[in-house]
Amino acid sequence: MLRLFVALALPPEIRSEVAGLAGGIPGAKWVPPDNYHLTLRFIGEIENWRAQEVDDALAMIRGHAFDLSLRGVGTFDKAGRIQSLWVGAERNDTLTHLQGKIETALQRVGLPPERKRFSPHVTLARVDRAPLDKVVAYVQAHNLFRATPVSVQHFTLFSSRLGKEASVYTPEVEYDLAARAAA
Numbered sequence: 001m002l003r004l005f006v007a008l009a010l011p012p013e014i015r016s017e018v019a020g021l022a023g024g025i026p027g028a029k030w031v032p033p034d035n036y037h038l039t040l041r042f043i044g045e046i047e048n049w050r051a052q053e054v055d056d057a058l059a060m061i062r063g064h065a066f067d068l069s070l071r072g073v074g075t076f077d078k079a080g081r082i083q084s085l086w087v088g089a090e091r092n093d094t095l096t097h098l099q100g101k102i103e104t105a106l107q108r109v110g111l112p113p114e115r116k117r118f119s120p121h122v123t124l125a126r127v128d129r130a131p132l133d134k135v136v137a138y139v140q141a142h143n144l145f146r147a148t149p150v151s152v153q154h155f156t157l158f159s160s161r162l163g164k165e166a167s168v169y170t171p172e173v174e175y176d177l178a179a180r181a182a183a
């Protein structure tokens with residue numbers, strides 16, 4: 001069995017820009033910068049033979065390169081309790097389109113549809129044990145964050161091993177995106 005997800009890897013320069021945001025909330029569990037990524041589709045545990053089908057389906061996708069701009073911070077909650085803190089991504093039709101193609105390709109090979117609406121983000125920290133007022137103040141203070149736009153030229157199938165401290169993510173396959181036509 002393999003635990004897989006499809007994501008955009010982030011180049012080191014962007015990871016260090018984002019890492020500059022970490023800190024300042026007592027009780028928060030910050031994601032190690034090497035683990036930063038933007039998930040396009042969480043797959044979860046699947047059999048090896050099915051992983052092969054997933055790889056074949058992803059390899060058929062014809063997507064286009066685009067610029068990704070990370071900006072702003074926000075939170076996700078579960079049952080009224082704030083769980084995670086993230087950096088958002090500027091709206092981008094090419095990104096949305098790519099995510100839609102991935103979803104369609106994975107459903108075609110038999111994966112159940114993703115029910116959650118796609119909300120592009122890079123998780124910064126787990127904050128379920130942090131005081132609410134500190135998280136709220138942090139979001140207000142960092143809302144204007146903007147990273148340097150980065151050119152995305154491939155997407156990646158990652159495997160994930162759950163670790164004690166942090167999960168270990170391994171890029172398994174990279175799928176190229178077609179270069180944009182010159183303007």
Ligand code: 2AM
Pocket residue numbers: 005037038039041042084122123160
């Ligand atoms: P998150 O960053 O918002 O937690 C690897 O676990 C990636 O898949 C993470 O980026 C995680 O999103 C995402 N993911 C989406 N649904 C998940 C789930 N049910 N369990 C674990 N990770 C999930």
